[in-house]
Amino acid sequence: MQIKDVLLAPGNGAFFYDDQEAIRSGAIQDGFTYHGAPATPGFESIRIPASSLSVGLVLTDDTFVWGDMMNVQYSGAGGRDPLFDTNQISDFTSRVVAPRLLDVDASRFRDSCTKVLGSAGHQRLPLAVEYGVSQALLRAAAHLQRKTMAEVICAEFGLPLPTRRIPIYCQSGDAREINVDKMILKAVDVLPHGLINSRKKFGAGGETFMEFVKWVAMRTREIGSPGYHPVLHFDVYGWIGQEIGLEAQRIADFICTVADSVPGFTLNIESPADYGSTQAQIENYARIVSILDDRGTSARIVVDERCNTLEDIRLFAEAKATHLVQIKMPDVGSIADTARAVLICKANKVGAYVGGSCTETDLSAQASVHVAVATQADMMLAKPGMGVDEGFSIVGNEQSRLFAMLNKSRSSPRQMSA
Template identity: 85%
Template sequence: MQIKDVLLAPGNGAFFYDDQAAIRAGVSQDGFVYVGEPVTPNFESIRVPASSLSVGLVLTDGTVVWGDMMSVQYSGAGGRDPLFDATQIWDLTSRVVEPRLLDVDTSRYLSACSKVFEPFEHERLPLALEYGVSQALLRVAAHQQRSTMAEVICSEFNLPLPTNKVPIYCQSGDTREINVDKMILKAVDVLPHGLINSRQKFGVDGQTFMEFVKWVATRTREIGRPGYNPVLHFDVYGWIGQEIGLESQRIADFICRVADRVPGFTLNVECPADFGSTEAQIENYAKIVSILDNRGSSARIVVDERCNTLEDIRLFAEAKAAHLVQIKTPDVGSLADTARAVLICKENKVGAYVGGSCTETDLSAQASVHVSVATQADMMLAKPGMGVDEAFSIVGNEQNRVLAMLNHRRFQNEKLDEKAVWHAERS
């Protein structure tokens, strides 16, 4: 089965692209709008509605499968690709990628990705393009094999069919208190993100942040069902380093104080500081991890900024420069590399968190679930959007459907094996 045509359709991401540098500089908010001038290149305003571009592959049997391209919320920050430009990506897809797709053998997923994503004019293709096209190619392979996308990943990487659920992590956005209540009532595995992305939310010496962490823990005990004990995960967007200084020991001391305020909970702190480069980030995060481990702290460091591509993830994992690596799917590029990233983390005994962005779509979220389940990541993000209900249902329901299909397939195979044994014994 071959691809006989390629379709492109403009779309919307589920949230907004935000200029992180401008927000960090302290611009004010007027309702949902940030007031001030953008700082990051290609942003015409600080907050821009997220756009996406769908790529549809028309197969010789008439089936059309889709994938979605987009960037992450904080595009252009922390070494990431620039802001998504749908017009530019459309042109590049039509001129460069479409001819490759029409010529590629789609029966082997990893081989197809390698050929379609070869460099163009000695440059890697935009990661958003890789991300969307790799989703569509994964769906082609699943269609041809009459299987799930998870089974394709398991087959390509020689992995056993999974049986366990991957814990789901929800993010609150700015509607923190209401969304925390939703997460607790729905017994979310990991919560609440918190969007601690400004001095106002972090507070002088981190006091506002510490009070919020304690409130989340208290609220969990107040309204959560008996025995519910989620992981508490907060993304502080580098504000610990910005507020108290870029010194590893002081940052580790602060994180320990936060963890001490919520005994009985595992505390994940994402992006405690931005040290300005991948090399500096690895060196200093490794120091912070070592200090926390030596103290026996319940806190874990999660890396996000400066850890974007597969090679970045390899460097952080090998250096033990995090307890948990966020594999930010649109920044990694091809979903094949997301799978590789999880396996690299596992090889180095570092946690693998298949994340992504609120700017994604239902299609990209569902494809990510299959990769997360197949590789048995340590946790995965409920996406897209900044609401709890929609993202949790999209990711949670897809995971349950995948596992139900895999269990059915396993049961059918066991019955066939039993029947074969029965016939062999009587022949």
């Protein structure tokens, strides 16, 4: 077999793990920290530096290929896996996963993922393990086949070589105004996220949020290049539902009001409300989507919370309970499942947003580009981190390099190396 050893290396995520429940419940922000007691199991404080764990595969030709494990910023919230524990994940990977890796044909990506990432003791592997190990297996297959990772995905899922660049979406973090200016000056396709994760940022009746939306549109016109017309995308972390109630009609009315305040822009509203379970989320989001569609508004709903796994994504897509799914890659697990998720969305005529988290790494972000491009997703997240420049550079440059290689491959098949 092509894998002769497995290495583990602890590392850093690009941002922080945050206790969403404590923040939602009114934790006071002080500079970059939060005051108050944590509310989510595993958190010793509300904000914790993100950690990661790299898994390295030593191939028989002594090549090293790597993947990175981590969890998302709001771990333990909305049905997600608990806070990432480097020591526990390292021990589990060494005991359970490493022996499996030494006994697979690493040139066959989907088959090796199936064999290595199968359940252990009737329980699914931690999603962080699935995510990092599948990255390493994709890089191994690409190396052994002398292809790009995108070409491996295309071949194994029966997809044509991609030709369309994937629009990139940046997130602002708390430095909203400065980062919005950065995004506009760099002509980002979709912006700005906005991190509307507290009552203070949303405002009474949503007034603070609406003023911010109008300011972003105005600022785009003020300093953007002629012809620049981004999609406006705001993550409100359920605050529409929390502030004005969970009735679908009222939420749809509010979203239409926001859309009407920025005419000419497509408006994405992510996580308008949290209904407490996947089934309730599906039923109520389907009502909101139906109302918005009937009105012909430019606003679109994006689902995140309660839509974590491949099966969750299938349920939302088939029920038309969203216009766009955030396929949050560390929550989905294996990146083979992210590819499947995009294809499920396409089959159901639902938008596919290949997302993730600010807590990720350069390696996971680069692998994400290959999956998003190969499957021709509708948009993808600039990651990791919250600084705009770094994530936009990592994702954008990897996409540019990938298309240069794909174009070379088209002109002289198999005379290139990834």
